[in-house]
Amino acid sequence: IPLAGVIGNPVGHSLSPGLHGHWLRRYGIRGHYVPLQVGEDDLAQVIRALPRMGFVGANVTIPHKRAVLDIADQASDRAILMGAANTLTFLEDGRILADNTDAHGFLANLRQEAPDWDPSRGPACVLGAGGAARAVIAALLEAGVPEVILTNRTRPKAEALRADLGTRVRVLDWVQAGNAVDEAETVVNTTSLGMEGQPELRVPLDGLRPGKLVTDIVYAPLRTRLLRVAEDEGCTTVDGLGMLLHQAVPGFERWFGKRPEVDREARDAVL
Ligand code: ATR
Known part of the structure; x- marks a missing residue:
């Protein structure tokens, strides 16, 4: 079962678990999306461990959006221009890609x-x-x-x-x-x-x-x-x-193989 999540500190306020959870149910995808509260000192170690635990990717939020650029193996041009990443994808060969979809x-x-x-x-x-x-x-x-x-x-x-x-x-x-x-x-x-x-x-x-x-x-x-x-x-x-809803679309599509709709139901899922 593919896993994904949002890495932040704090992360309890994040709307992402509600949104991705809605999309997973809506499209009948077996998968889970969880909040991951991670401190700065543990960030690199935690991210490196996630693929080994079945994670296919993660969103990144405050305060880690800049730091993950150095942890990823490869960053998109967009992420480099932004100096920050909000979307990580874990490839089968173990590499970590960082992108910015804001x-x-x-x-x-x-x-x-x-x-x-x-x-x-x-x-x-x-x-x-x-x-x-x-x-x-x-x-x-x-x-x-x-x-x-x-x-x-x-x-x-x-x-x-x-x-x-x-x-x-x-x-x-x-x-x-x-x-x-x-x-x-x-x-x-x-x-x-x-x-x-x-x-x-x-x-x-x-x-x-x-x-x-x-x-x-x-x-x-x-x-x-x-x-x-x-x-x-x-x-x-x-x-x-x-x-906020649209920036989540590319990650969900990459991780779970389905491009999700941003519609009334998706809005209601996070409100
Ligand atoms: P984000 O990453 O969400 O853009 P940020 O980097 O903290 O958050 O930026 C907050 C923005 O709100 C900044 O442009 C900030 O202005 P300063 O660069 O002068 O700090 C602006 N902001 C916050 N409080 C403000 C206030 N009381 N008056 C004017 N601008 C304010």
Whole structure:
């Protein structure tokens, strides 16, 4: 019986076991997906042991997404560009492959939830410059946005992302976030602002107009203030849960041989 799991510390909050468990039942696949709480000091040893215990792969979450790159035998170009991996696949010959599916998850979610979205229509504004922003910016550039306007409270982190991701990224000060929103056709919040227990995102939103696409990577709550205001202004809105569901698709397909659907049932399985 093939096993997979999610490696993190802590890992109790992860939605992945609920999602993969749903897909395994739904497709009648004999397999199990379990949370694996692993400390930093044990990470390499545990990962090396997993294939010997019947594991075919694993997702990786905070705080291990960077460290697993050094443990894997091979990392995809995408994982190297991201400096982080979220999906490990254990090959029959013993090798461990590391991949990063966050950018895929972000784009696949937008394509499914907002099929009329045209990235080439104008610049995209990205709020925040953490790990999630890196995947989001790479995805937007790949999708064909003419420019990414990037703004972050700590400006040097935005500058560093620009240095890695290229000249189609323009950095603005955090106090100019309202201007970035105004100029952009696509607006993405990648900060933790608006998440349960965190302060609200308080950037000026009067630049939101009908036809713009607005999405948030925060998914608790599902309807953040940003998305509520955007909806009221007539924007197309996409919530953050879909990205999380879609980033899980490539791993499940590789490990269990079936490409799973991201649909209402999958959403309900994790809510
Ligand atoms: P992730 O990997 O999920 O992106 P992260 O790397 O911790 O998480 O990034 C969190 C993002 O939220 C950062 O852009 C952070 O801004 P800083 O780089 O200035 O820390 C942003 N963020 C968190 N709290 C914030 C706040 N109170 N005001 C503005 N930005 C905030």
